């Protein structure tokens with residue numbers, strides 16, 4: 001049986017799909033592109049390697065990785081929401097990129113591809129999974145030995161810290177206010193709730209180590225607004 005959160009999240013992303021890229025650019029002032037590039041630079045994918053972009057959405061990371069691993073490697077973008085994945089496919093067609101393989105699948109339900117990937121990336125996906133630990137376990141299962149994984153997401157900073165207060169103000173006054181103009185207020189209000197249920201940096205590192213990752217590092221971006229978790233199997 002599907003978890004309620006899984007269905008709720010899928011509905012949210014299907015609903016916002018048509019405005020997803022536009023609002024991402026607007027609400028992050030274009031910065032999400034720099035952070036995604038930073039994540040890919042830290043992971044150093046190289047030609048010939050096999051990669052997966054989990055919770056790929058409209059495919060930003062998959063497109064960046066495809067530039068690095070082609071022509072000898074592979075990149076598979078996986079997402080559970082059909083409408084947002086269709087946008088990724090359309091972008092591929094426009095860019096005439098036939099290299100990326102797109103798959104509709106719930107990340108937590110992937111049961112093929114064991115030890116298949118040299119690298120896995122996920123941006124703004126882990127926080128949305130029904131269970132973060134199960135997500136990290138799945139990544140471990142999918143990676144080859146010595147494989148690496150990188151996650152970019154909002155950083156869950158300490159309550160009442162300056163960064164936490166700034167994040168709340170930004171999410172409530174900018175993100176929700178602007179998204180209301182597109183009738184997507186409740187969908188974007190979900191971000192704050194999801195951050196409050198997301199493990200903090202030390203908790204993420206502990207989960208990863210318990211799952212079996214040999215190395216786990218976390219770095220914050222933009223004064224603690226975002227965070228990147230890098231894992232090595």
Ligand SMILES: C[S@@+](CC[C@H](N)C(=O)[O-])C[C@H]1O[C@@H](n2cnc3c(N)ncnc32)[C@H](O)[C@@H]1O
Pocket residue numbers: 006009010013014054055056057058059060078079080081084105106107108122123124125128129130
């Ligand atoms: C905030 S978007 C991020 C999209 C893209 N990675 C980016 O950074 O622009 C989160 C994505 O995760 C997907 N997602 C959430 N839960 C998922 C799951 N259990 N399995 C696969 N995809 C999932 C959603 O459909 C959505 O496309």
